[in-house]
Structures are given as C-alpha cells and as structure tokens.
Amino acid sequence: xxxxxxxxxxxxxxxxxxxxxxxxxxxxxxxxxxxxINLAHGSLYMMGAYLTATFQQATGSxxxxxxxxxxxxxxxxxxxxxxxxxxxxxxxxxxxxxxxxGLILFFNELTRIIWGPSAYFLDVPEVLSGTxxxxxxxPYPAFRLxxxxxGLAVAAFLFFLIARTRLGMLxxxxxxxxxxxxxxxxxxxxxxxxxxxxxAALAALAGGMAGPILAVQVGMGExxxxxxFVVIVIGGIGSxxxxxxxxxxxxxxxxxGSVLLPAAAxxxxxYLLMALILVWRPSGLFPVNA
Amino acid sequence: MPKIxxxxxxAVxxxxxxxxxxxxxxxxGAPFYVDVATRIxxxxxxxxxxxxxxxxxxxxxxxxxxxIGVGAYxxxxxxxxxxxxxLLFDGALPxxxxxxxxIAWPLAVLASALVAFFIGLxxxxxxxxxxxxxxxAFAQMIYFFFVSLExxxxxxxxxxxxxxxxxxxxLYDSTVFYYLVIFILIAVLVFCRRxxxxxxxxxxxxxxxxxxxxxxxxxxxxxxxxxCFTISGAIAGLAGALLANQTEFVSPSLLHWxxxxxxxxxxxxxxxGTLLGPVVGAIFFLLLEDVLSELxxxxxxxFGPLLILVVLFANRGLLGLLRRGTGNDTR
Numbered sequence: 001x002x003x004x005x006x007x008x009x010x011x012x013x014x015x016x017x018x019x020x021x022x023x024x025x026x027x028x029x030x031x032x033x034x035x036x037i038n039l040a041h042g043s044l045y046m047m048g049a050y051l052t053a054t055f056q057q058a059t060g061s062x063x064x065x066x067x068x069x070x071x072x073x074x075x076x077x078x079x080x081x082x083x084x085x086x087x088x089x090x091x092x093x094x095x096x097x098x099x100x101x102g103l104i105l106f107f108n109e110l111t112r113i114i115w116g117p118s119a120y121f122l123d124v125p126e127v128l129s130g131t132x133x134x135x136x137x138x139p140y141p142a143f144r145l146x147x148x149x150x151g152l153a154v155a156a157f158l159f160f161l162i163a164r165t166r167l168g169m170l171x172x173x174x175x176x177x178x179x180x181x182x183x184x185x186x187x188x189x190x191x192x193x194x195x196x197x198x199x200a201a202l203a204a205l206a207g208g209m210a211g212p213i214l215a216v217q218v219g220m221g222e223x224x225x226x227x228x229f230v231v232i233v234i235g236g237i238g239s240x241x242x243x244x245x246x247x248x249x250x251x252x253x254x255x256x257g258s259v260l261l262p263a264a265a266x267x268x269x270x271y272l273l274m275a276l277i278l279v280w281r282p283s284g285l286f287p288v289n290a
Numbered sequence: 291m292p293k294i295x296x297x298x299x300x301a302v303x304x305x306x307x308x309x310x311x312x313x314x315x316x317x318x319g320a321p322f323y324v325d326v327a328t329r330i331x332x333x334x335x336x337x338x339x340x341x342x343x344x345x346x347x348x349x350x351x352x353x354x355x356x357x358i359g360v361g362a363y364x365x366x367x368x369x370x371x372x373x374x375x376x377l378l379f380d381g382a383l384p385x386x387x388x389x390x391x392x393i394a395w396p397l398a399v400l401a402s403a404l405v406a407f408f409i410g411l412x413x414x415x416x417x418x419x420x421x422x423x424x425x426x427a428f429a430q431m432i433y434f435f436f437v438s439l440e441x442x443x444x445x446x447x448x449x450x451x452x453x454x455x456x457x458x459x460x461l462y463d464s465t466v467f468y469y470l471v472i473f474i475l476i477a478v479l480v481f482c483r484r485x486x487x488x489x490x491x492x493x494x495x496x497x498x499x500x501x502x503x504x505x506x507x508x509x510x511x512x513x514x515x516x517x518c519f520t521i522s523g524a525i526a527g528l529a530g531a532l533l534a535n536q537t538e539f540v541s542p543s544l545l546h547w548x549x550x551x552x553x554x555x556x557x558x559x560x561x562x563g564t565l566l567g568p569v570v571g572a573i574f575f576l577l578l579e580d581v582l583s584e585l586x587x588x589x590x591x592x593f594g595p596l597l598i599l600v601v602l603f604a605n606r607g608l609l610g611l612l613r614r615g616t617g618n619d620t621r
Contacts, residue, residue, distance in 0.1 A: 037419050087602055093419055094350050098558055099601040101551045106594030113588055226430050229423040237419055267434035271427050275412045282415045
C-alpha cells in the first residue's frame with residue numbers, strides 16, 4: 001500500500017467514523033437519558049436523506065435542503081416521541097424493541113408510498129465537486145472532506161453543549177438521576193422530547209450528508225443502524241465520548257478491512273472487533289455505570 | 291392414570307385438528323393451503339426455539355434468523371454437492387454432499403448448535419440491551435458471510451435441485467411433508483415441555499428472575515444459559531432445514547435481521563414463556579401477513595402501528611388475553 005493510498009483510506013475511515021458518530025451520539029443519548037432503545041433511529045436517518053432530497057429539489061440548493069431537513073426531521077421525531085415512544089420509557093427493553101421495530105416497518109412503507117420504490121441519487125453540490133490536495137500529491141474529494149469537517153465540528157459542538165451549557169447540565173443530571181431532576185422542578189418530559197429531537201437532527205444530518213455519496217432508498221437506515229449499534233456497544237452505551245472513539249475505530253477498521261482483507265472476512269471484521277472488545281470488557285470501552 | 295385437565299383435552303383437540311387439516315382443506319376445495327399451514331408450522335418450530343431463551347430465559351436474542359439460515363444453508367450446500375457430484379472437502383478425508391435427510395438434517399442441527407454455542411459464549415457475558423445488540427450484530431455477521439459466499443450463490447441464493455429423501459417418504463407430496471413437519475413440531479413441543487419442567491428449566495427460569503440469587507445458591511447460571519441458547523439455536527436450525535426443503539431455495543434473505551424481529555413478534559404476540567404461545571403467535575402473524583397483503587401491497591403501514599398498539603395495550607400476548615378471559619392465568 002502506497003502512502004497516498006494509505007492517507008486516502010485513513011480519511012475514508014475517519015469520514016465513515018464521523019457519520020457513525022452522528023448516528024451513535026443521538027442513539028446513546030436517548031438510551032443514556034430515557035433508557036430507551038430506539039431501533040427506529042435508522043428511520044430518522046432515512047427521513048433526513050429523503051427530506052434533504054425533496055428540499056433540494058424545491059430550493060435548488062443542497063445546503064438549504066439540508067438546513068431545512070434537520071428541523072423537519074426533528075419535528076417528525078418529536079411527534080413520534082409524543083404519540084408513541086413516551087409510553088415506553090418505563091417498559092422493559094423487549095417492549096421497546098418491538099414497538100420501535102413496528103415504527104421501522106411503518107416508516108419504510110410510508111417512505112415507499114410518498115417517494116416511490118426507486119432510489120434517488122443526489123448530486124454533489126457545485127462548490128464541493130472538486131478535489132482538495134490534503135497533503136502534497138494526495139488529492140481527496142472535497143465533499144467527503146467537508147463531511148469529515150462538519151462531523152468533527154458537530155462533535156465539538158456536542159461536547160460543548162453537554163459540558164458547558166445549562167441544557168447539557170440538565171441532560172447529564174437526567175442521565176444520572178431523573179427522579180431528582182424532576183423533583184427539583186425541571187420539566188423532565190419536555191427535556192426528553194428535546195433530547196429526542198436533537199438526536200433526530202443529528203441522524204438527519206448524517207442521512208442528508210450521505211445523500212450525495214450513497215443511494216437514497218428505503219431501508220438505507222437499517223444497515224447503518226446495525227453499525228451504529230456496534231459502535232455504541234463498543235463505546236459503552238450512554239457514553240458520548242465512548243461513541244466518538246468507537247465510531248472512529250469502527251470506521252477505520254471497516255475501511256481498512258475492505259481494502260486489505262478478502263470479501264468474506266472484510267464484512268465480518270468489525271463484528272470480530274466487537275466480539276474481542278466485549279470478551280475483554282463486557283460493558284464497552286467506557287462503561288457509564290461502572 | 292394421568293388426571294384429565296382442560297389443558298390435556300385442549301392439546302388432544304388441537305392435535306386432532308392439525309391431523310385433520312389436509313382432508314378438511316381438500317373438502318373445502320383449498321388444498322394449496324396445506325403449504326401455508328406447513329410454512330406456519332415450520333416458523334412455529336423456530337418461534338418455540340426462540341421462546342426457550344426469550345420467554346423462559348429472559349434473554350432477548352435478536353439474531354435467531356441466523357440459526358435458521360445456517361440450518362437451511364447446511365441442507366442446501368450438501369444437496370448442491372450431491373447433485374453435481376462434487377466434493378465438499380477435498381483432501382485426506384474427502385467428503386461429498388448428500389440428499390439423505392438422515393444425514394443432512396442432523397448436520398444442519400449440529401451446525402446451528404455450534405454457531406449458537408460460539409455466539410452464546412461471547413454474548414452471554416453481557417446482559418440487557420448489550421445482549422440484544424450483540425446477538426443482532428453477530429447475526430448480521432453471519433448474514434454477510436453468506437452474502438459473500440460466491441460459491442453458493444452469494445446474494446442471489448442457492449436453488450436446491452431436489453428435496454431431501456427420508457425413509458422412502460415422498461417429500462414432494464404437500465400432505466406428506468405437512469404431516470412430517472407437524473410430527474416434528476409436536477416432538478419439539480414435547481421435548482421443550484420436558485426440558486422446562488425439568489431441573490434444567492427451573493434453573494433457567496430462576497436465572498431470569500434473579501440471577502444473583504441463583505449464583506449464590508451454587509448454580510453456574512452462565513453455563514446453563516449457554517446450553518439453553520445452544521439448544522434453542524439447534525432447534526431453529528432444524529426449522530431452517532425444513533424451510534430449505536419446502537421452498538427448495540436458500541438465500542441470505544432467510545437471515546435478514548427483520549426475520550429475527552418477526553420471530554420475536556411471533557413469540558411476544560402469542561405469549562412468551564409459554565410453549566403454545568409461540569405457535570399461536572406464528573399462526574396469527576403469518577395469517578395476518580397473508581390477509582393484510584391481500585388487502586394492500588402497503589400492508590406494513592397497517593402492521594407497524596398495530597404492533598405498537600399490541601405492545602402498549604396487550605403485551606402479554608394473545609394467550610395472555612385468552613387466559614385472562616377464562617381466569618386461568620398461571621404466569
């Protein structure tokens with residue numbers, strides 16, 4: 001492997017990693033705070049991609065489309081939270097799995113009805129259609145680089161939000177003792193809805209940015225959902241910085257696996273990674289309630 | 291002499307109905323429903339297997355479709371080699387394929403049991419949500435393994451050239467195959483009933499209720515759960531072997547993760563932690579799928595919300611509803 005190819009694969013791995021982080025952050029926050037396992041998180045990713053496509057067609061701009069898709073997906077998600085998921089917080093995980101499995105079926109079919117069965121392919125926005133020379137002699141697609149940078153920026157924003165703001169303080173407090181937070185006069189239900197909306201917006205961002213590099217199609221959320229599960233299991237469920245480390249790790253292993261290993265082994269590489277890490281640490285790398 | 295309870299009467303009636311089904315369907319002029327009934331019975335076997343770990347053991351496995359797939363592929367691969375006369379392994383001890391059910395089916399069971407054993411070995415170290423996600427991830431790994439298995443059709447799957455042969459029975463005859471599947475279903479139910487009634491089953495249920503206490507009184511619950519998980523995988527593999535014979539086709543879609551989800555739905559819909567619940571659930575789920583898909587091609591838009599309603603308002607399953615009705619609740 002040449003140095004140029006190596007650098008390119010590292011960037012590809014990191015880019016997949018930040019995508020996974022955007023998904024994993026929402027999923028792990030929702031689990032850490034509401035104790036809810038949400039299989040339908042992948043559906044929100046898919047919603048984000050489809051809404052970006054639609055808004056892009058309407059406005060003629062990818063960035064405007066993405067910008068509109070984020071709040072739109074968040075609103076859809078918060079409605080779902082209000083109508084259905086709210087009842088599930090006190091239920092056991094099996095009930096949550098079943099109900100959110102039902103949500104996936106619903107969202108997939110709804111998408112098929114609204115947008116039709118065939119896949120959409122978004123164009124890479126004009127500004128980012130070229131390549132950038134990241135290191136001398138190593139060109140890299142500008143759009144992929146933009147995804148990487150956007151993902152890192154969101155990660156930084158998220159850590160700031162959680163560590164330094166009042167909302168973040170409430171999120172942390174809600175994760176460690178929700179009865180106490182509630183008793184201190186915080187509207188915990190509103191907090192839950194907001195956190196769910198935030199997670200949805202992050203998923204929509206990932207979905208929207210994936211639009212130009214993958215096909216926008218029904219079921220696109222499910223393959224990334226399972227990778228996201230691997231990420232949060234490795235990182236430790238409920239831990240945001242665990243999610244970041246694990247997402248980058250999984251992104252790199254998956255990318256290098258598909259370059260270096262034969263096909264059958266490549267697809268299995270990240271699952272073997274997960275198995276090895278769990279043998280070593282059954283609650284992930286950064287367990288929350290140690 | 292055993293006491294005759296409403297339960298045994300019900301069981302006798304149910305068995306009689308199952309045995310009488312093909313002639314009845316013949317009489318009403320719908321013999322093709324025998325195939326539907328066979329398919330339901332095969333999924334009932336898989337659902338009963340899942341209920342052993344899910345209902346009795348409290349282990350929410352989201353990967354049972356993988357064991358069905360391994361069982362089905364074992365039969366499919368052996369049959370392919372038998373048909374084109376090639377060897378499965380070449381070397382000091384060459385092994386060819388076979389159509390014989392007496393060899394292929396036990397091998398299917400063995401292969402699924404082995405896979406279940408190794409998945410359980412890692413997964414059972416974790417609990418709760420971790421367990422759900424890990425079983426899902428391992429099942430996905432096996433899914434991708436078969437997708438990348440180009441020799442055996444990869445993504446497109448593998449057509450069986452012929453069904454297994456078993457003691458001179460004509461397995462191509464829908465009715466014969468139906469009776470065989472029903473016989474296996476009843477055998478599995480009897481086996482599981484003995485299993486959960488025995489000390490082994492009590493330990494499994496005890497571990498579900500309070501694992502720490504079971505450990506404290508000296509039961510190595512991890513080992514018990516691993517055995518339970520392995521048995522469950524083995525039975526699911528048997529269902530896979532039967533399914534491969536019915537459809538004469540195996541493909542990675544058998545192992546798709548939504549299949550595992552559907553199996554959980556069957557178990558919970560029927561009533562988990564009971565043996566008949568999964569059977570009732572399989573019947574209800576597959577018939578509902580049939581009816582709704584007749585109604586509209588977008589049947590999932592009805593089924594999805596229906597599932598949420600069931601979870602919210604009837605989470606003890608159909609059997610639970612029935613029992614509440616008769617005041618005959620034991621769980």
